[in-house]
Amino acid sequence: MGELLLIGMGLHDENGLTLRGLNAARDCDALYAELHTSIMPGLSVARLERLLRKEIKILTRKDLEEGAERTILSKAKEARVALLTPGDPMSATTHLGLLLSAKKLGIPTVLIHSTSIITAAAGVTGLELYKFGRTVTIPSPRTNPAPESVYEFIKDNRRIGLHTLALLDIDDGQFTIPEAIRVLFRLEDTKRDGIITDDTLVVALARVEAPDCIVRADKAGNLLKSNFGEPPWSIILPSKLHFMEAEALQLLAGAPRAVLEVRG
């Protein structure tokens, strides 16, 4: 009797696995991993294999989206099989497709969660988790022209007092925070609703949960000139701040007081 487990590896490296994930993975007959839905800068597949005491086959996007029946699902009909994923496993739509395909084939499924950037990003900045609206992804101009919807979603969130977490398109780690801010500036040039200008407070995040994690709140114009090291990157576009959030951005993200005062 087979089984399919989706196990989240959390952020940064193999230490983002939970004990539940570790124990379940060690009990599996076969292990697969996908490393394309997010970047885990500290992850070593060799170390992960030693930790889990088993060989791990890395699946590409195509393996999972088009070839899942032939690879992981055919194996999961007869054996206990896990797919290890970055973050919390269901954050990527492609994994929902796999889970539903397994269900339709009558394969029992188990989900084992872990840390997601969605809550960790709020945590490292001190911004109130319950004041975040819809999360958006800013597409790289090399893979996708910036859809106006990204701008509209940030506007919708801000209109009702909510912060926006904007993940950056992966684009092989080439789409940087300054480039993402420029994408938003270009949308502002077209839409002109005052969502982002040089003086707008933006929080830049790099490598959350890594020892060299960067969390920096500043004017968008200042962040444009900065280098945040290696990916993964994301930014937060805060809405109106509670005084404790403003204090947190000063103490945890080095926000200059003047930037916060601009937002009142």
Next chain:
Amino acid sequence: MGELLLIGMGLHDENGLTLRGLNAARDCDALYAELHTSIMPGLSVARLERLLRKEIKILTRKDLEEGAERTILSKAKEARVALLTPGDPMSATTHLGLLLSAKKLGIPTVLIHSTSIITAAAGVTGLELYKFGRTVTIPSPRTNPAPESVYEFIKDNRRIGLHTLALLDIDDGQFTIPEAIRVLFRLEDTKRDGIITDDTLVVALARVEAPDCIVRADKAGNLLKSNFGEPPWSIILPSKLHFMEAEALQLLAGAPRAVLEVRG
């Protein structure tokens, strides 16, 4: 030289700790835990102490909110001290207060994340994480009259096509899913914006990440008559569904097809 670590224990039991959290906690000189910001039904403090090889002092809400300077912070000035918390540590505002107090005292701080119900709830239902708006908490009538803001937040989310995760007030594990739905019904009686009726699709969640986790999508009227076992509980009020989300609710949450068709 002291240090304060906030370490998330994730969901359900001590196996929700990440390997990073486990290793960091074992390296601490003193361990504290708070167990009041969420319910972890499978957690045994004795097992956790064996796992972390150290005694753990449980702090009450009052210890943390009024007495932190005298307890955990005075210790963290000189020693490596961790506070273990349910979920992802910064989901509770009280922990931000502690972190900022530590910063102001010059104590170095470290955050170690884990699973949060915010992303896990989306995961177990198959609802698209990027289609969730602001998360709300439904207060128990025994601790707090239901503020109209809860209703307004759900309405705001739905107006822009977003699902709402509604956590249930803890209230010593006495505030059940049927009671929470009745709170929303009473708000509907007053506000009359058609946000929730007997026929509205609601997803009930109990004990996410536990072996006996319940995920059930049905009409609000049907959920009113159900018993979901022990806490923690939450509900999701979905907005318009993508066809894959509708399929997920059938396969993962047993949604009757008729309920989904009602929502078009």
